[in-house]
Structure formats: C-alpha cells, structure tokens
Amino acid sequence: MSLHESQKRVLSGMRPTGRLHLGHYHGVLKNWVKLQHEYDCMFFVADWHALTTHYEDPGQIEEHVWTMVIDWLAAGVNPGSASLFIQSRVPEHAELHLLLSMMTPLSWLERVPSYKDQQAKLNERDLATYGFLGYPLLQSADILIYKAGHVPVGADQVPHVEMTREIARRFNHLYGKQSGFEQQAEEAIKKLGRKSGAIYRELRKEFLEKGSQESLEKAQAILREQSNISLGDRDRLYGYLEGGGKIILPEPQSLLTDSPVMPGLDGQKMSKSYNNTIALREAPALVEQKIKTMTTDPARVRRTDPGDPNKCPVFKLHEVYSAESTRDWVRQGCTTAGIGCIDCKRPLIDAVLEEQKPMRERARQYEENPDLVKSIVAEGCEKARNVAKATLEDVRAAMGLDYR
Ligand code: TRP
Ligand code: SF4
Numbered sequence: 001m002s003l004h005e006s007q008k009r010v011l012s013g014m015r016p017t018g019r020l021h022l023g024h025y026h027g028v029l030k031n032w033v034k035l036q037h038e039y040d041c042m043f044f045v046a047d048w049h050a051l052t053t054h055y056e057d058p059g060q061i062e063e064h065v066w067t068m069v070i071d072w073l074a075a076g077v078n079p080g081s082a083s084l085f086i087q088s089r090v091p092e093h094a095e096l097h098l099l100l101s102m103m104t105p106l107s108w109l110e111r112v113p114s115y116k117d118q119q120a121k122l123n124e125r126d127l128a129t130y131g132f133l134g135y136p137l138l139q140s141a142d143i144l145i146y147k148a149g150h151v152p153v154g155a156d157q158v159p160h161v162e163m164t165r166e167i168a169r170r171f172n173h174l175y176g177k178q179s180g181f182e183q184q185a186e187e188a189i190k191k192l193g194r195k196s197g198a199i200y201r202e203l204r205k206e207f208l209e210k211g212s213q214e215s216l217e218k219a220q221a222i223l224r225e226q227s228n229i230s231l232g233d234r235d236r237l238y239g240y241l242e243g244g245g246k247i248i249l250p251e252p253q254s255l256l257t258d259s260p261v262m263p264g265l266d267g268q269k270m271s272k273s274y275n276n277t278i279a280l281r282e283a284p285a286l287v288e289q290k291i292k293t294m295t296t297d298p299a300r301v302r303r304t305d306p307g308d309p310n311k312c313p314v315f316k317l318h319e320v321y322s323a324e325s326t327r328d329w330v331r332q333g334c335t336t337a338g339i340g341c342i343d344c345k346r347p348l349i350d351a352v353l354e355e356q357k358p359m360r361e362r363a364r365q366y367e368e369n370p371d372l373v374k375s376i377v378a379e380g381c382e383k384a385r386n387v388a389k390a391t392l393e394d395v396r397a398a399m400g401l402d403y404r
Pocket of ligand 2: 297307308309312313314315330333334339340341342344345
C-alpha cells in the first residue's frame with residue numbers, strides 16, 4: 001500500500017467492556033458509522049489491552065468481546081464497509097510491539113498522562129507491571145501496523161496518538177536511511193521525467209531551506225499524480241522530500257470526536273462506574289422505568305411547584321434528544337408548573353425508544369445467529385492479518401531482520 005492510500009485508512013479500537021451504553025453510541029459509534037462511508041475503516045476489539053489492567057480476571061473477556069461486537073453491529077457498523085476484528089487474532093501486533101519496544105525510550109512511556117492517572121484511579125489493582133507501562137506502545141503498534149492515516153479517539157487518548165507519531169518518526173529516522181538511500185532517491189527523481197523532476201527538486205529545496213509548507217504539499221501532490229513510478233519509489237520520494245529517509249511507518253493523526261458529553265440518568269457523564277447508564281440494547285420497559293424514576297429539579301416537590309430545567313438532569317437529555325420546539329415546551333411548562341415531570345419525560349422516552357428500535361432489530365438477527373457474528377469477525381481478522389503481515393515484512397527488512 002502506498003503512503004497516499006494509507007492516509008485514507010481509519011483505525012480504532014475499543015476494550016471489551018461488555019454491554020455498551022448510549023454514551024458509547026453518541027460518543028463513538030455514531031462517528032464510526034459515519035466514517036465507514038468516507039474511509040477504509042478497520043475497527044478492532046482490543047482484548048490484549050483489557051489484560052493490561054484486568055490480568056487477574058480474564059474470565060469475562062470472551063463474553064465481553066462478542067457482546068461488544070454485536071453492539072457495534074447493532075449501532076450500524078456495517079461489515080460490508082468496515083473490517084471488524086480481534087486484536088489477539090492478529091499476532092503481528094505483538095511482534096511489532098516487541099520490535100518497537102527496542103527503540104522506545106522509557107521516559108516516553110513514563111510521561112504518558114494515563115500512566116500515572118490510571119494507576120491512581122485504579123488503585124485497588126497492582127498496575128506496577130511491564131504490560132501496563134507498555135500499553136501505549138502496544139496501541140502504537142496497533143495503529144502503525146495498518147499504516148493508518150487517521151485514528152478516531154476521545155481526548156484522553158490523544159497523547160497516545162501523539163506518542164505514536166514520535167515512535168514512527170524515530171523508527172523512520174533510525175531505519176529509513178538504508179545505505180544508498182540518497183542515490184536511490186535521485187534515481188527515482190529521474191523517473192519522474194525531466195519537467196516533473198525539476199519541479200520536485202525545486203519544491204523540495206524550498207521546503208528544506210525555507211520550511212515552505214505550501215511547497216511540501218505541492219510536491220506531495222506531484223507524487224500523488226505520478227502513475228509511472230513504483231510504490232517503493234513513491235514512498236522513497238515522499239521521505240526524501242522531508243529530508244529524511246524512506247517513510248516506512250507513516251505518522252497517524254488523531255480524529256478527535258467532538259461530540260458533547262453524553263449525560264447519564266443522574267446528570268453526570270454517562271458511565272458504567274456511575275451506574276447511570278441506558279444500555280444500547282436496553283429492554284424497552286427498562287428504558288421507560290429508568291427515565292420515569294430519574295430525579296428532577298428538587299424544587300418541584302408538588303406538581304404545582306414551578307421548576308428550573310437548568311437544574312434538572314432530564315433536561316440535559318432533552319438537549320440531546322429533543323427538537324427546539326419540544327425544549328421550548330419544556331422550558332415554558334416547567335417554569336410555570338404547566339406540565340408535570342411525567343409529561344416532560346414522555347417525549348424523551350419515546351425518542352430514546354425510537355433511536356433504539358433499529359438497533360434492537362439489527363441486534364436480534366445477530367443474537368439469534370452467533371455464527372454470523374463469528375464469520376464477520378473471521379473475515380475481518382483475515383483482512384487485517386494480510387495488511388499486518390505486509391507491514392511487518394517492511395519493518396523486518398528495514399531493521400535487517402529479513403535473513404533466512
Ligand atoms: N487504548 C484505547 C482505549 O483504552 C483502545 C485502543 C487500543 C485503541 N488500541 C487502539 C484506540 C488503537 C485507537 C487505536 O480506549
Ligand atoms: Fe425536569 Fe422536566 Fe420536571 Fe422540569 S418538568 S423538573 S425539566 S423533568
């Protein structure tokens with residue numbers, strides 16, 4: 001795969017946590033569903049990542065894996081558009097992790113914010129382990145093995161993608177300068193033809209000497225349009241442009257999902273640890289019950305007491321689910337005691353049930369047919385492995401490990 005093509009690849013992973021909730025749907029899955037039409041998407045279950053924190057109780061992982069994949073499918077992730085796979089079924093991730101670990105400074109791992117944060121937060125677990133320290137590097141391997149251009153993540157994961165960029169840069173710097181690189185690059189320029197070759201040289205000079213971003217982009221565009229050079233030459237010339245060696249592992253970018261925080265039943269962020277969730281495949285009766293028993297503005301003791309929607313968790317959900325006209329109706333009715341809280345909750349219950357309806361239907365066919373889920377994942381694993389194997393061959397060759 002050429003560098004240019006890799007820029008169209010999106011990769012993301014999720015730890016197998018079991019049943020997903022509407023916070024996952026609004027925060028992550030809706031975005032995946034959108035991206036699958038625009039990019040070559042690969043989504044995987046990060047089961048090894050689960051072990052970095054839960055190595056003592058791996059027993060639930062298997063069940064969580066399948067439940068989560070069904071939730072993805074229920075949310076509308078389409079196996080025809082995106083590849084779905086399981087990390088541990090692509091052992092190449094582990095070899096790349098090992099090779100990268102050789103050149104990763106310890107201090108890079110120690111300064112990743114989640115390292116100390118999570119150790120403090122999960123203080124009932126012993127996380128003074130090698131695996132836990134190395135987990136951001138395993139994530140780097142997950143990303144780099146597919147040469148992904150974009151990685152959709154939440155804000156907490158941005159430092160991991162940032163470190164991945166540094167790892168890729170360091171790798172390319174160390175191993176991209178094979179002997180004779182410069183000479184090969186010069187040969188490749190000749191293949192661009194006299195005119196394009198001269199423009200390439202000129203733009204490269206402007207970038208290297210003056211840092212002109214515009215020249216860099218123009219030169220990249222020229223390479224993109226060339227149909228008569230090999231992939232190897234093209235990658236060589238991309239690398240040569242920026243002064244360094246061949247780019248073996250391209251630097252990914254994070255695609256920040258800027259969805260607002262999804263409120264839970266108590267008005268805090270929806271999260272399993274707050275026990276305030278509505279599951280993606282929650283039974284309708286339970287959805288109704290959960291919303292009906294939500295606490296409201298404490299000022300509304302009696303039906304005749306006026307309230308303030310800004311002090312009410314129910315209104316936060318209206319902000320996600322209701323149209324402006326409904327919200328006006330709530331504001332007006334609440335502050336004048338014109339409506340009761342049960343009235344107020346009705347359109348919300350309906351909206352959540354409506355949103356879940358297609359998800360429940362899609363989920364049903366997979367729940368009834370687990371083999372279908374397994375075959376979707378088997379297909380995704382096979383595709384992932386093919387890509388991963390090819391990258392690993394490049395990596396081994398760059399490191400001089402391709403002897404037989
Ligand atoms: N670390 C991520 C999380 O805890 C999951 C993850 C693992 C991931 N590998 C990844 C996300 C690669 C994006 C890309 O949520
Ligand atoms: Fe909350 Fe609606 Fe009751 Fe007002 S009417 S307190 S917004 S539930």
